[in-house]
Amino acid sequence: MRNLELQVDALMRLCTAQTPTEQEQAKKALQRLMADQKPMEQDPEYLVRRILLEMGTPDHLVGHPYVVEAVLMAVENRYYINNITFGLYPQIAAKFDTTASRVERGIRHLIEVTWTRGDMDILCGFFGNTVSPDRGKPTNGEFIARLANVVRQRMKEAA
Numbered sequence: 001m002r003n004l005e006l007q008v009d010a011l012m013r014l015c016t017a018q019t020p021t022e023q024e025q026a027k028k029a030l031q032r033l034m035a036d037q038k039p040m041e042q043d044p045e046y047l048v049r050r051i052l053l054e055m056g057t058p059d060h061l062v063g064h065p066y067v068v069e070a071v072l073m074a075v076e077n078r079y080y081i082n083n084i085t086f087g088l089y090p091q092i093a094a095k096f097d098t099t100a101s102r103v104e105r106g107i108r109h110l111i112e113v114t115w116t117r118g119d120m121d122i123l124c125g126f127f128g129n130t131v132s133p134d135r136g137k138p139t140n141g142e143f144i145a146r147l148a149n150v151v152r153q154r155m156k157e158a159a
Helices: 002-016 020-036 044-055 063-076 084-096 100-117 120-130 140-158
Strands: none
Touching: 002 020, 044 063, 044 120, 044 140, 063 084, 063 100, 063 140, 084 100, 084 140, 100 140, 120 140
């Protein structure tokens, strides 16, 4: 999102430039920003949201932004996969100004709704044999770890 804000700023400077020198500087800055822009297939947030959409996860649930943030954090740093309760949940709670228990409950509810309303063929494609057949749905940690692995894999394929 930061790159987009910089692009808009450069475009505004280009539109409001009064001298040819200012116009040229703003044009060069905008061209540099456009060249630095990475394709959507390499943007981890885009990938997470697209995967959740493919699975049939409703995006109006309270847990949706929590899952997106959890997966992004797990993609960036594998430490969070093994430290969900005392590392991941408190970090997300601080970002969204809530409590760790609400984050955990929101993610658990999102998984429950996804498993009851989502496309089972796609869910089996993502989770396959990694989900316990007795319980039928993954734990929060399994869900986040699997999505993080899928995002990492797709980012490598796109590179």
